[in-house]
Amino acid sequence: MEVNKNSYTIRFAAVMVIIVAALLSSAAIGFKPYQSRNIELEKKQNILQSIGIDVSREEAESNYSTYIKEELVVNYLGVIMEGSAFDVELSKEVKKDVPVQSLPLYIAVDKDNQTKYIIPLRGTGLWGPIWGFISLNDDLNTVSAAVFDHKSETPGLGAEINGDKFEKQFSNTEVNTKKIMKDGKFVSITVKKGKSSGEYEVDGVSGGTITSDGVTAMIDERLSKYLPYFKSISNEMKVKSVLEVVILDEKSDTTSNINKRIID
Amino acid sequence: MSNKQEALFSKKNIKLIKDPLDDNNPITVQVLGICSALAITVQLKPAVVMAVSVFFVLCVANVLVSLMRKMIPSRIRIIVQLVIIATLVILVDQTLKAFLYDVSKELSVFVGLIITNCIIMGRLEAFALANTPWKSFMDGVGNSLGYALPLIVVAFFRELLGSGTLFGLEVIPPNWYIENGGFYANNGMMILPPMALVTCGIYIWVQRIRNNKLVEEN
Numbered sequence: 001m002e003v004n005k006n007s008y009t010i011r012f013a014a015v016m017v018i019i020v021a022a023l024l025s026s027a028a029i030g031f032k033p034y035q036s037r038n039i040e041l042e043k044k045q046n047i048l049q050s051i052g053i054d055v056s057r058e059e060a061e062s063n064y065s066t067y068i069k070e071e072l073v074v075n076y077l078g079v080i081m082e083g084s085a086f087d088v089e090l091s092k093e094v095k096k097d098v099p100v101q102s103l104p105l106y107i108a109v110d111k112d113n114q115t116k117y118i119i120p121l122r123g124t125g126l127w128g129p130i131w132g133f134i135s136l137n138d139d140l141n142t143v144s145a146a147v148f149d150h151k152s153e154t155p156g157l158g159a160e161i162n163g164d165k166f167e168k169q170f171s172n173t174e175v176n177t178k179k180i181m182k183d184g185k186f187v188s189i190t191v192k193k194g195k196s197s198g199e200y201e202v203d204g205v206s207g208g209t210i211t212s213d214g215v216t217a218m219i220d221e222r223l224s225k226y227l228p229y230f231k232s233i234s235n236e237m238k239v240k241s242v243l244e245v246v247i248l249d250e251k252s253d254t255t256s257n258i259n260k261r262i263i264d
Numbered sequence: 265m266s267n268k269q270e271a272l273f274s275k276k277n278i279k280l281i282k283d284p285l286d287d288n289n290p291i292t293v294q295v296l297g298i299c300s301a302l303a304i305t306v307q308l309k310p311a312v313v314m315a316v317s318v319f320f321v322l323c324v325a326n327v328l329v330s331l332m333r334k335m336i337p338s339r340i341r342i343i344v345q346l347v348i349i350a351t352l353v354i355l356v357d358q359t360l361k362a363f364l365y366d367v368s369k370e371l372s373v374f375v376g377l378i379i380t381n382c383i384i385m386g387r388l389e390a391f392a393l394a395n396t397p398w399k400s401f402m403d404g405v406g407n408s409l410g411y412a413l414p415l416i417v418v419a420f421f422r423e424l425l426g427s428g429t430l431f432g433l434e435v436i437p438p439n440w441y442i443e444n445g446g447f448y449a450n451n452g453m454m455i456l457p458p459m460a461l462v463t464c465g466i467y468i469w470v471q472r473i474r475n476n477k478l479v480e481e482n
Contacts, residue, residue: 156306
């Protein structure tokens, strides 16, 4: 067999390409269901983690249905739209213009019966996308907890954003409170190089400045989109409390009337 | 097989494994695959995982190329080698994503980096194309171990001195740290890329002190 003839070379290349293509595409198709399942379970696991519930990937499914009560999609005006938050692919949404973006929002009730609002995050790190989930208490100001993840940040440096040390800074405890609103104005949370201070800053990861800045930008950009919705629901709260006052007035009114009548 | 008379673990074959560990180490002597060595030695875990993946890819690619060595047209041999390596790496990546999801997350970008690791191309070109499958396999084992050794040593010191951990576990007693009233602080420099080069350099230095064969005459 003449290995170095042109015709042989071309035939060899053609056969090799066909075999490799067939092998790779069948592997891709065959493994797809398993891979998507893993990704879906991981998403549920992350959502649960963002309200402080740590479960293994296998238990994520059942716990998810227990704790997550609503999967909403809202738009930039704060209007609730059709669809489920879980089906929204945030990676595609963030590329769209703001008015046509679907903003996914999960509402959960945690172990202590507290309502938590979970906002999915998506941004850019140094080498590729970063994402995560941040949850707010029902005052829509105090951060309850957050999780982060990344595609390809450098291990030991930028990749530390999904480490416990970084994520714990967002967890609301007796000694640690992080907030996003200052005197009624949205200020977000800044990941600071060096020592952070106060309720609106967290420590960055050493050697991961660009990734840290990416996290800052991501939290700011994503959370700001939900402000109209937050405003609309806190208005609801206000309306509710006004109504309660009116009812109380009525009650006291009748009581005083009754008193008057008695006096009469 | 033409060399049936030669034992599987003859002295010659054992040398194929032993040589790359010291005298002909791919990283410290041939200075191949150095970029990955710098990138993933911040912590031990990714270094070990990378070493295992390179072990698998190099051994299988070496054997495959050796089996095909009489069929591969010499003019497109580099492309053929590259296709074989890339196919293996993608298959490994897809399999991990489907069945060992946590490991695949741990590896993230490094799986892709294996394709560009010059040690693998180098061994296919220099060894597997001219030798029998068994010898090529031994060569693969030797070189991937030779790759793993400096990688793990450098990662050990970088993680220990840079983060005070090993495999993510704290090994420095917490009360040693200055913030807890002690005297010790982690060296932040160690986790930055330049210190990978310096640590690698120290490794080479120590290796040359111990092994006179490596010292140039003039």
